[in-house]
Amino acid sequence: MPKGVSCSVANCSFWKEGNNCGAGAINIEIDQHAGANFNEEFAGDELGLFHQDEAKQSKSTCCLTFKPKE
Structure with missing residues (x-):
């Protein structure tokens, strides 16, 4: 993990x-897509999966890397 990635969510694994943060990578998404499931295989162009979003403020984003400790 790159140095300098700070997280205060102590219940994240x-x-x-x-x-x-000890994650190998961090996944950040626009809030409106936070519940999207990108695990299925579809033609990306048909579903618009290759578009780019812009966030006007940091509070419009969320970190999808979070995984609660068991």
């Missing part, structure tokens, strides 16, 4: 001591 990737959370490490000192507010460091």
Whole structure:
């Protein structure tokens, strides 16, 4: 994980001591797509999956990397 990625969500399985994120990668999405399931295989062009979104404010985004500790 790149240095400098800070997270204060202590109940995430990737959370490490000192507010460091231990995930191998971070997935961030626009809130309106947060519940989308991208695991199925479809023709991306038909569904518009290759479009790019813009967030005007950071609060319009969410981190989809979060996975609660078991």
